[in-house]
Amino acid sequence: MTTALLFPGQGSQAVGMGAALADAFASAREVFAEVDQALGQDLSGLMRDGPENQLTLTENAQPALMAVSLAVVRVLDRDFGVAVDRASFVAGHSLGEYSALAASGALALADTARLLKLRGQAMQRAVPVGRGAMASLIGPKTDLALAEAAAQAGSALGVCVVANDNNAGNIVISGDKAAVDRAIEKAKELGARAIPLNVSAPFHCPLMQPAADEMAQALSSAPITAPRLPVVANVTARPETDPETLRRLLVEQVTGRVRWRESMEWLASEGGVTRFVEVGSGKVLTGMAKRIAPGAESLALNTPDDLEAFAKEVASGE
Template sequence: MSLAFIFPGQGSQAIGMGQELAQAFASAREVFQEVDDALEQKLSLLMRDGPEDQLTLTENAQPALMAVSLAVMRTLEKEFGVNIGRAAFVAGHSLGEYSALAAAGAISLSDTARLLKLRGQAMQRAVPVGQGAMASLIGPKTDLALAEAAAAAGSEVGVCVVANDNNSGNVVISGEKAAVDRAIEKAKELGARAIPLNVSAPFHCPLMQPAADEMARALAEATFKAPGAPVVTNIQAQPTNDPEVLRRLLVEQVTGRVRWRESMIWMAGEGGVTRFAEAGAGKVLTGMAKRIAPDADAVSLNAPADLESFAKSL
């Protein structure tokens, strides 16, 4: 069995996430405290009690989701003896790539928390509220070619690109609102359903360049080490161990496409991965894994019982 740990992105957050882990394991509580200390913010209380509109803010959701993922990983290691060395690869969806890097020891937990706080703030600053938009194109006819055609139609009136190639039947577009609206019309003509997303900014598109510039400056000052497992990156959909390449790709990722479908296909194919374990809040990536790589096993790890049964199965 070849194992890959995968880490969720924004949208998986929910009030109460990580609380079962915190109640059951001191190692999880340590992670949440370290993140609180790094941010000089009681993020763990916000995660536990809300309000939801504050947790959903990008600058809070991003470090919070990372904290839950890292609480899972530290608990697996400290309580069950399962360390990152058991994985052939790690990968994360958008902000989840930071979780993957932290889990693999490439960036410290405190640095990762601060970088994600800044990433959320920088993305929010990059485009005034209401000027950008994102939409999910879904349905059996939806594939990358259809999404590219819809984005091309949108590009006739403004910036519009494919932001997330999640899986066949689920592709996200992003850009200026008028352009995304035009792309939605085209997608419907082509036979897809289109759902406008309730997001605060148009992520993973060229409008995020000011945020990419901010992250380039911050990442240049962060300490990177070789990860304990190769990281299959969003930008390349290929693995790398090179700290400087990982640093550069995190900058490119702010404006670039999340090539998740390709990443999963590579891991399940050339990478030989037969089991995907989603470490963190929710089960979004587990569902995607089952659609993209149906021959592989996929499990979500976010409750104490999940961790125990997973450790016993190894």
């Protein structure tokens, strides 16, 4: 069975995330302690106890989600003998790409935590609160052509682009608030439902260029090595292994489209993936995988029981 590990993005955070792993495994506690030390912050305490409004802040949610994902990876390796390179590919949704790079050994855990903290802060600084907006276009008529048409209509009033091509029936647009509002109207005319998202900034659009500039500077000195297995990048929707290419794509990703549907389609077809395993908090990517590649097995590893069952399955050769 050919496996791809998937790493979730912002929105999958929740108070209590990682607590069961920390209670059950010393190796998970080690990951959380390393992240806390790297950030000089009791992030693990915030993850366990909240408050939710602090955990949801971009600068906290991003390293927190990575920490839970890497705790799962370390527990699988140390406690169950399932190394990350038992998989054939890794991929992460937006910030999850950093988790994928850390899991595959391209980035050190402490460096990843610091980069994500900065990424969250830089994204928040890039656009004044209230200027930007994002909206999810959903429904059976929602496809990339409809979303592009809606974004084009919004562009008459400012920046408006497709930010996340998640799967057919779930596409996110981002940009100036007035432009996104116009795009929402157009999307509804075209037969889609449109839901404004409760986000603090318009991610993955040209308004994020100041954040991309900050990340370019930070990433220029970050040690990035060749990953142990290919990383399917958001920007290209193709597997990448060259450290300098990965560095450049992390910068481009800040303003660029998350090409998740295409990434998953490549994995299922060209990559021959027959099992998608979501690693970390939540099950958002598992749901997407089932819609994009219904012929493949899809599962999420959230709890100690999930990890034990998965390890037994791997050991039996299933």
